[in-house]
Amino acid sequence: MTTPLKKIVIVGGGAGGLELATQLGRKLGRHKKAKITLVDRNHSHLWKPLLHEVATGSLDEGVDALSYLAHARNHGFQFQLGSVVDINREGKTITLGELRNEKGELLVAERKLPYDTLVMALGSTSNDFNTPGVKENCIFLDNPHQARRFHQEMLNLFLKYSANLGANGKVNIAIVGGGATGVELSAELHNAVKQLHSYGYKGLTNEALNVTLVEAGERILPALPPRISGAAHNELTKLGVRVLTQTMVTSADAGGLHTKDGEYIEADLMVWAAGIKAPDFMKEIGGLETNRINQLVVEPTLQTTRDADIFAIGDCASCARPEGGFVPPRAGGAPDGYLRAEQHPGADERQTAEGIHL
Incomplete structure (x- = not known):
């Protein structure tokens, strides 16, 4: 009997989420070791620190943006367009809201996406x-x-x-x-x-x-x-x-x-x-613990405090240091720790705060 592939869903195609999907797609998706899915409400990625250049006209978004669909095809993962409106932790599904065009016409109905491991990488506003x-x-x-x-x-x-x-x-x-x-x-x-x-x-x-x-x-x-x-x-x-x-x-x-x-x-x-703050809708989503600026509170392993199968990275996560203070977000680059998808969490804080051990 064939063992079903582990489903890893990453919500948010910013720097951290996209890099994680890319690394896991190369390591696992291409070799049929896991099914990697990236979810984002936009069709393409534009590095957020470049938005001021779009604002002043010195950068052409159409030229410099990266298509999620094309990047997914080239790097062994799948892409789903949509916004998360709910997390069902018992059923291990996320709900993506309906998609409508500019006229308000329904394109895609609300749908559910199953996961074994969920990574929240929604960044900040x-x-x-x-x-x-x-x-x-x-x-x-x-x-x-x-x-x-x-x-x-x-x-x-x-x-x-x-x-x-x-x-x-x-x-x-x-x-x-x-x-x-x-x-x-x-x-x-x-x-x-x-x-x-x-x-x-x-x-x-x-x-x-x-x-x-x-x-x-x-x-x-x-x-x-x-x-x-x-x-x-x-x-x-x-x-x-x-x-x-x-x-x-x-x-x-x-x-x-x-x-x-x-x-x-x-x-x-x-x-x-x-x-900055994490998006407002994260305040009560899935019953997960959040702080006063809507960030998901995570352990040193980047697992959320109330669900070991849900991780959070980057600006939407808050990781406290044992000696006090917080680990700074490092969404800009996903290190090798992201690739150890079958390893049980157990590294030291420096390693786990920089990478997800799924």
């Missing part, structure tokens, strides 16, 4: 900390759709400026969050202005642009050494970016940002890139 007005007035850069929206609104502002030759004042753009996304977007905006000027946007120069970068902490790029943070601050200042540190935004409206210090930062376009 921006955390607005329930700041009033942010959802309504700021753009987030969590996915290509939002990046395209920013790009279109930016082009509209620059077109209006060029048509009126600046008669209505400068283009004011405010960015909240001094992490990598906020810093890179601030710098890339000036490159976008130069490019658009060369394309014929009359009067559009860096003097036409007012960029304000707002950071609540003591310095931008807080995860990097102070020397690098300081150098980045200086470079942005040279470009003409107004960098505000130790400045907390208390609310946003259609015309700009209100700060705790009482300043009102006028802005035609606002981006919120401060803080």
Whole structure:
């Protein structure tokens, strides 16, 4: 009697999920040792740290995005388009929501996908900390759709400026969050202005642009050494970016940002890139333990605390260190530990926090 293949389902095609599916597909899927399935709500993958380049137009999503279907075919795994709406831990199935087209017509009905091992790799979204007005007035850069929206609104502002030759004042753009996304977007905006000027946007120069970068902490790029943070601050200042540190935004409206210090930062376009949280729907999914920012709480083996057959990796997972603090997410690259699919968990924290032993 043939033993059925072990079903490994990975939810989320970001850096961590896609790399894991690729590695397991090569190691197990191609050799018929397991059935590997990747689930994502999008047809293609675009590395999230590049979204600021899509937003400013310096990167062509159509050229640089990776098709999940094509990649799955080439690397020994299967791809399912859809969003997870439920996890049945007793029946060991996940439910994928129905798919509809832009007209609202049903394409694929709600369906269930069985698993033996489930890996949640859903990444993170921006955390607005329930700041009033942010959802309504700021753009987030969590996915290509939002990046395209920013790009279109930016082009509209620059077109209006060029048509009126600046008669209505400068283009004011405010960015909240001094992490990598906020810093890179601030710098890339000036490159976008130069490019658009060369394309014929009359009067559009860096003097036409007012960029304000707002950071609540003591310095931008807080995860990097102070020397690098300081150098980045200086470079942005040279470009003409107004960098505000130790400045907390208390609310946003259609015309700009209100700060705790009482300043009102006028802005035609606002981006919120401060803080992260796991997607809201994960808060109660499957009865799994989550923390205050919706991350799944995991053991050092990356198994969730309430179900040993469900793992979580990357920004959607929270792994506490025995000595205190948390293991940082490492979704950018899946190491060899991911490949040991038949090995029982039992390595030390450093090994298991970097790889899944299924």
